[in-house]
Amino acid sequence: MFRTRFTRRLPAAIAVAGLALAAAACGGESTNAGAAPAATADQLNPNADLSKQSVNVTVWDGYTPKELPQKVKDKLKFPLKIAIHDTNETAMTKLTTGGDSGIDVAFVSGQYAQALNEQGLLEPIHPELIPNLSNLYPEATQLSYDKGNKYSVPYTWGTTGICYRSDLVKTPPTSWKDLLQPPAWADKKVTMMTTERWLALPALKALGYSVNTDKDAEIAKAKELLVAAKPHLLGYDDTTFGDKLTSGEAVMVEAWDGWCPTTSEKQNIKFVVPKEGSDLWVDTMVIMKSSKNKEAAHALINYILDPEIHSWAAVNINYKVPNKAAMDKVEIAKGSLLDIKPAELLNGESLIDLGQASVKYTRLATEIRAQS
Amino acid sequence: MKSEAESRPVSPSRGRRLGAFVFLSPGLTYLVVLLLVPLVLVLSYTLFQRGRFGGVVYEVTGENFSRLIDPLYLSVLGTSLKIAGLTTLLALLLGYPTAYLIAQLPRKWKTIALVAVVLPFWTNFIIRVYAWIILLNGPGLLNSGLKALGLGPYELLYNQGAIILGLLYSYLPLMVLPLYAAIERLDPQLREASANLGASAFSTFRKVTLPLTVPGVLTGCLFVFVPSFGNFVIPEMLGGGKSVMVGNLIRTEFLSARDWPFGSALTLALVAVLVVLLIAQSWVARRA
Numbered sequence: 001m002f003r004t005r006f007t008r009r010l011p012a013a014i015a016v017a018g019l020a021l022a023a024a025a026c027g028g029e030s031t032n033a034g035a036a037p038a039a040t041a042d043q044l045n046p047n048a049d050l051s052k053q054s055v056n057v058t059v060w061d062g063y064t065p066k067e068l069p070q071k072v073k074d075k076l077k078f079p080l081k082i083a084i085h086d087t088n089e090t091a092m093t094k095l096t097t098g099g100d101s102g103i104d105v106a107f108v109s110g111q112y113a114q115a116l117n118e119q120g121l122l123e124p125i126h127p128e129l130i131p132n133l134s135n136l137y138p139e140a141t142q143l144s145y146d147k148g149n150k151y152s153v154p155y156t157w158g159t160t161g162i163c164y165r166s167d168l169v170k171t172p173p174t175s176w177k178d179l180l181q182p183p184a185w186a187d188k189k190v191t192m193m194t195t196e197r198w199l200a201l202p203a204l205k206a207l208g209y210s211v212n213t214d215k216d217a218e219i220a221k222a223k224e225l226l227v228a229a230k231p232h233l234l235g236y237d238d239t240t241f242g243d244k245l246t247s248g249e250a251v252m253v254e255a256w257d258g259w260c261p262t263t264s265e266k267q268n269i270k271f272v273v274p275k276e277g278s279d280l281w282v283d284t285m286v287i288m289k290s291s292k293n294k295e296a297a298h299a300l301i302n303y304i305l306d307p308e309i310h311s312w313a314a315v316n317i318n319y320k321v322p323n324k325a326a327m328d329k330v331e332i333a334k335g336s337l338l339d340i341k342p343a344e345l346l347n348g349e350s351l352i353d354l355g356q357a358s359v360k361y362t363r364l365a366t367e368i369r370a371q372s
Numbered sequence: 373m374k375s376e377a378e379s380r381p382v383s384p385s386r387g388r389r390l391g392a393f394v395f396l397s398p399g400l401t402y403l404v405v406l407l408l409v410p411l412v413l414v415l416s417y418t419l420f421q422r423g424r425f426g427g428v429v430y431e432v433t434g435e436n437f438s439r440l441i442d443p444l445y446l447s448v449l450g451t452s453l454k455i456a457g458l459t460t461l462l463a464l465l466l467g468y469p470t471a472y473l474i475a476q477l478p479r480k481w482k483t484i485a486l487v488a489v490v491l492p493f494w495t496n497f498i499i500r501v502y503a504w505i506i507l508l509n510g511p512g513l514l515n516s517g518l519k520a521l522g523l524g525p526y527e528l529l530y531n532q533g534a535i536i537l538g539l540l541y542s543y544l545p546l547m548v549l550p551l552y553a554a555i556e557r558l559d560p561q562l563r564e565a566s567a568n569l570g571a572s573a574f575s576t577f578r579k580v581t582l583p584l585t586v587p588g589v590l591t592g593c594l595f596v597f598v599p600s601f602g603n604f605v606i607p608e609m610l611g612g613g614k615s616v617m618v619g620n621l622i623r624t625e626f627l628s629a630r631d632w633p634f635g636s637a638l639t640l641a642l643v644a645v646l647v648v649l650l651i652a653q654s655w656v657a658r659r660a
Binding site: 233 | 422424444447448451509510511527530608609611612613614615616620621624625627628629630631
């Protein structure tokens, strides 16, 4: 289970690392997100005969229930075809090359939805066709890349923190500094992430900066901290940090919540969001402007927001879903990954695409990792 | 026969030319489509600017090349050369005696030995590299064995030594096979003659065997050096991501930084280094 997740979250990681910076460049994500060229909505017919339509979806492998196409066929009367993408990048290639991708609904991370919208490729969401939007937490409409869910509907969300072995740490970590300046008992038993934006995150947050900063002075400060941390690390790891924790090679690792193997038996693995704060990632559903089945696409999203369907992700792949009605159905163990409240999550800063400034982060990561 | 063919003027009949065309075209098509076209594409990308979703924006710039001489990237190149060079040297030191011994075995054992050399390739590369992690890591087999003897634990993993070990392990067969082919081909009578003329075993090796197998040595070195130089999996897995090699850099530029033009420039730099090596190899091989 752990391993399959990798393919799913890596895209998010990569996504963040590089996407669409234009928004930032024009001065502020929130003002921009809605003002993009996509804003003209088609007239949709709420009474359209859905059985004459069909929907193609592209999504990460294993991210939706296997029996979804059959259920949609039974309940909504139109055929649903699922295509798989392994990363946000692949999805973007599918969706941005050529005119009509043939895809009606795509699952991509928030920053990518933002970028697609800025390119005018998304159909605005017609809330009147998705009554189940009312199932979402109020917080789920306040996501900085798309306030008010104008062109995207959140599917899962989460954050980055420290995943640790409670049986091997002397004191549980509470701060990013525990990772950056590990105490003697954790020396060389700590890993940080490889991908640039997450590599920088602990240092930026420890210094009280934004994870989306493009200020050279702040990035330089963060670099100092990260360079000083390097000799005390076991390594940089985006993919196998969970294994390093279970084997006991590492006692604390920087991790995405869904990747922290808290469910592994025997061992006492816990996840904590450091007090300085962290990020907020969201995987979203969007409808392509080029879709000829927009009514059915809305009906599909509405169906996915049904608590019965949406809770599947929480129960089966241990991802938090931004759907109150769905989460209320799920039994949540105290201190489990699912036990992070929406309000807490919203304290995290959404990573936005930094445009040209993303080059600074790539360089930062190379400089640190090449440092001997 | 041979001289007749050579003296004939170069004007093959129409039928033969057609035949040549038919037989060459699959290979040629393969080379053009899968080698030349991508290479030209990569070359053209280096001239343009980075696109927002990856890809390129067709505005000409020289920046991608000027970035190459940045000390940061030169140091990455230096690290890669060092790691790949050491790996190749060690592979040669280990591979030559191995190939030499295999070549001396009776025929039946030769086959078995050669199969044994190739055997690791039957298992997936990643799995074999992963196995080293289990062997070498803190709570791993080697360290627990040493602990039982009252030694250690040592930091065997997540450093450049581990990278070299992993590369050496992965590519050693690529050194042994061409060396074996070269040594096997040697006419045993040459060595006998050398011995008859009073040369010691060592000077026979130094003055007869070694010079005659230089082409095999060079091929083996190239086979090991090239994949080691561009490798990015082993530095990531065994090096703990703490060293950056050219392969890692290219991968980052294409996948996470989505800077295709600079990634292409790096790729070209790598190809350039390898072309220089190939030329050097064929030059030395011809002189040897």
